[in-house]
Amino acid sequence: MSDKLIKFLSHVDMVKIAVIDSTELVEKARKLHGLNPTPTAALGRLLTMAALMGAGLKNEEDKLTLQILGDGPVGSILAVSGFGAKVKGYLSEPLAEAESTHEGKLNVGAIVGKGDLRVIKDIGLKDPYIGVVPLQTGEIAEDFAYYFAYSEQIPSAVALGVLVNQDGSVKKAGGYLLQIMPDTPEQIIKLIEDRLASSKSITQMLEDNMSLEEIATYISDDLNTRAVEELVPEYKCDCSRERMEKALISLGKTELENLLQDEKTELQCHFCNKKYVFTRSEIEKIMENAKA
Ligand SMILES: [Zn+2]
Incomplete structure (x- = not known):
């Protein structure tokens, strides 16, 4: 069992999907930084997002940096992806904690607080691209969905999840990024919206042993969804x-x-x-x- 990221196309290539099982890389980050459960979920979600977006980098030297700059107890959170979804990251306060939500979920929004989400793409242009949007909920997936809609004008569905065991270790981590290309017919968008509205969480789907192919087919509601590229994401530091x-x-x-x-x-x-x-x-x- 190891981490995997697969890119798919569905609805005659009008919908792009990337799905990732990031369980091992998030567990590695947790151990490395000695993270409490809620910070594990916060950094884990951001690292998972970095891998999903980093999977789109085209050159060895390209780099993507994601920052969550909130005023909550966890401080700032940083994740970087290099080419091939090789990621690394850290946050200011590894031991920050908050009461769970009433559904018993780790309350990432509470430790993140209010602030900004920043995306920096260093892709060989003269200046790096920098996009900044205000945090919507601090739950990270919603914040990135807002970023894509507002800053990149791409309608997107983002799911990021980290499930921890009683002892704090990572049970499952994963996510997906589904993006709709321009000129996609309204009925396809409606189909996907309806499907996502009734979909289980990404960690639940991974727990149910759904493969990444099955997840992509399910969330896009298209049996002709096809894989176009497979990557092995990893927590990897390139310091020297x-x-x-x-x-x-x-x-x-x-x-x-x-x-x-x-x-x-x-x-x-x-x-x-x-x-x-x-x-x-x-x-x-x-x-x-x-x-x-
Ligand atoms: Zn290092």
Whole structure:
């Protein structure tokens, strides 16, 4: 059993669907960051969304960054996807918690609060594309549906779900992104809307052992739904000593001079917690190279 993401086309290619089982990558994020249940759901949903959107990146160097900047106890949440739905992320307060909703669900909206959703696409253009919309509910899926409708003008249905076990580990995580191309006839849109209105949650469908193909066929209500691409999403950090050196240089001369007071400087990657140690003489060298 491992994570999987499949892209589909349905209704004679007028409807695009991506469906993901992200159970393992969300569990990896939970362990890595020591997350409480509600933050697990919050970061898990955003990582799942990053993979769904990142699956559309076309080049190795392309990068997609998603930020939830709310005023709730969890602070800000960040997820990044590289090419091929390789994702990573973190949030400010791993131990933030809130009372469950009356249906007994993890209350992600309560720990996120009010604020903005930001999407940054770095796809090889001169400037990255940045889209910002106000958070609608802080539940993340609704916020992205709003983002697609308002910022990209693509009618979309978004489902993101994370189910945790009693011990806090991830039982199921997954999601889908269904997008309707321009000029799609009204009756097809109605068909899909009706189907989605009566559909079970994504985590329930995964729990019922529905395959990603079955989920795509079901939500689009089209038996001719066909798979066009399959990816293996993964939680993967691409940090390196070289990148950390660049981060040091970006601190600027004064900050670097301050670091020289210490025998060694330790930097930790926010995404994977790996530590990088730089000695005083290495910092001096970095400063010299930065000048050159
Ligand atoms: Zn890292």
